[in-house]
Amino acid sequence: MAMVKKAVTTDDLLATGLRNRWYAICPSRFIAPGSLRRLTRLGENWVLFREPDGSLHMLEDRCPHRGAPLSLGTHLGDRIACSYHGVQTNGDGTVVAVPGMPGCALEGKQVVPSLALREFAGVILAYIGDDKHPTPSELVEPDLLTDPEVAHFLAYAEWDARWRFTLENLLDPMHGAFLHSESHSMFEGDTSAKFRIRETDRGFVFEKTTQRGKNFDWVELCHTGVDWVELEIPYPQTAGPGGPFRIVGMVTPITAGQTAVFFWRCRRVSGWQRDVWRFLYKTKIEERHWHVLEQDRRLLETMADDADQAENLYQHDIGVARLRRLLRRQAEQQVAELQEAS
Numbered sequence: 001m002a003m004v005k006k007a008v009t010t011d012d013l014l015a016t017g018l019r020n021r022w023y024a025i026c027p028s029r030f031i032a033p034g035s036l037r038r039l040t041r042l043g044e045n046w047v048l049f050r051e052p053d054g055s056l057h058m059l060e061d062r063c064p065h066r067g068a069p070l071s072l073g074t075h076l077g078d079r080i081a082c083s084y085h086g087v088q089t090n091g092d093g094t095v096v097a098v099p100g101m102p103g104c105a106l107e108g109k110q111v112v113p114s115l116a117l118r119e120f121a122g123v124i125l126a127y128i129g130d131d132k133h134p135t136p137s138e139l140v141e142p143d144l145l146t147d148p149e150v151a152h153f154l155a156y157a158e159w160d161a162r163w164r165f166t167l168e169n170l171l172d173p174m175h176g177a178f179l180h181s182e183s184h185s186m187f188e189g190d191t192s193a194k195f196r197i198r199e200t201d202r203g204f205v206f207e208k209t210t211q212r213g214k215n216f217d218w219v220e221l222c223h224t225g226v227d228w229v230e231l232e233i234p235y236p237q238t239a240g241p242g243g244p245f246r247i248v249g250m251v252t253p254i255t256a257g258q259t260a261v262f263f264w265r266c267r268r269v270s271g272w273q274r275d276v277w278r279f280l281y282k283t284k285i286e287e288r289h290w291h292v293l294e295q296d297r298r299l300l301e302t303m304a305d306d307a308d309q310a311e312n313l314y315q316h317d318i319g320v321a322r323l324r325r326l327l328r329r330q331a332e333q334q335v336a337e338l339q340e341a342s
Contacts, residue, residue: 007338007339010328014164015043016253016256017041017042019133019334020129020130020137020334021137021227022136022137023041023125023126023127023226024123024125024226024250024252024260024262025039025048025126025260026039026048026123026124026260027122028119028122028123031049031124033050033052033053034077035050035075036048036049036070036071036073036075036080037049037071038069038071040255041126041128041260042128043255043256045061045069045071046059046060047059047060047061047069047070048124049075049080055078055091056117056119056124057092058114058117058126059093059112059113059115060093060113060114063084063085063087063089064095064106064112065085065098065106066084068083070089076088078090078091079091079096085099085100086099087099091114092110092114093111093112094108094109094111095107095112115128118139120141120146121145121146122154123154123262131338132334132338132341137225138225139224139225140224140225141224142228142264144230144248145264147268149270150246150268150269151242151269151274151277152266153281153286154262154263155261155262155264155265155293156262157297158259158260159258159297160258161258161259161297162300162303163254164327165303165308166251167227167229167323168323169300170219170249171229171319171320172317173206173207173208173215173219173319174193174316176216177189177191177215177216179295180216180295183288183291183292183295184236184239184285184288185234185236185239185288185292186233186292188215188234189211189217193208193209193211193316194208194209194210194315195207195208195209195315195316195318196209200220202220203220203221204220204221204322205218205219205220206318206319206322207219213234213244214234215233215234216231216233217232221319228248228249228250229247229249229250231249232245232246232247233245239285240277241267241269241273241276242268242269242273244267245266246265246267246268248263248264249262257305
């Protein structure tokens with residue numbers, strides 16, 4: 001069901017997230033069979049609950065009777081009973097029972113917004129549309145995460161940072177040579193470079209023109225129903241088999257000032273090499289990767305909310321500028337279509 005219920009502006013969407021696309025919501029492990037959990041995503045409150053057989057549902061966290069949070073209710077297997085008056089709502093948002101007045105007109109009505117969901121690579125994805133686009137768009141999952149020859153680990157965190165700043169950080173390869181200059185993987189390479197944008201069949205690549213395989217030298221922004229990035233980090237031989245280290249990243253707005261970040265760390269390995277890589281990652285490398293992410297988190301959380309209003313950009317920032325134009329154009333189009341339909 002559609003989620004935009006009030007007039008929105010371009011700035012609203014840029015602050016809390018554009019609609020009409022899939023978003024990573026949380027790791028699958030957050031919702032065990034028979035459990036429920038409240039989450040805020042794109043500035044809206046939701047309740048996720050999983051049936052004993054593993055079926056997963058995501059509803060607006062609002063009882064259709066008096067607006068009480070369903071997340072404070074009782075999990076009844078295939079439905080939630082609101083704690084306020086016992087009204088029971090199932091996974092597609094239909095009221096299936098009103099214990100206080102059996103047979104009342106509310107029973108049988110689908111009145112709670114619910115979202116289409118998909119699980120893959122250890123994460124729950126949801127399609128969040130608007131009144132003009134309630135039907136889920138086609139979703140093509142990142143190929144690195146569906147390739148059986150690629151081993152990957154998921155890193156999940158929630159940062160007190162704006163989602164656009166977080167995404168822009170990923171479209172800025174040059175910061176690796178400075179912010180992460182003392183890391184185990186980004187200590188090599190030049191601290192000056194020229195960049196270019198190269199179109200791809202799923203988005204665009206922003207890359208250094210004079211250096212490859214030395215540092216964070218390129219990133220691809222992809223649009224496949226869900227927005228995500230892919231980048232490559234060179235690895236020393238001490239990191240074990242598998243060649244370059246690939247990262248797939250997604251960012252999801254929680255509120256205007258909070259972001260959920262998802263990073264899959266990937267290497268193409270098989271057989272005994274896969275076992276060696278996974279062992280080295282868990283015992284030696286994972287802690288170093290969290291250290292690098294902490295450097296990003298501290299910087300992004302400290303940036304002023306209006307940091308992008310007093311900038312002086314240069315050639316290294318053409319990827320960020322391209323991203324901003326793209327997001328603003330899409331937000332303006334979504335607002336215009338909603339206004340036409342109202």
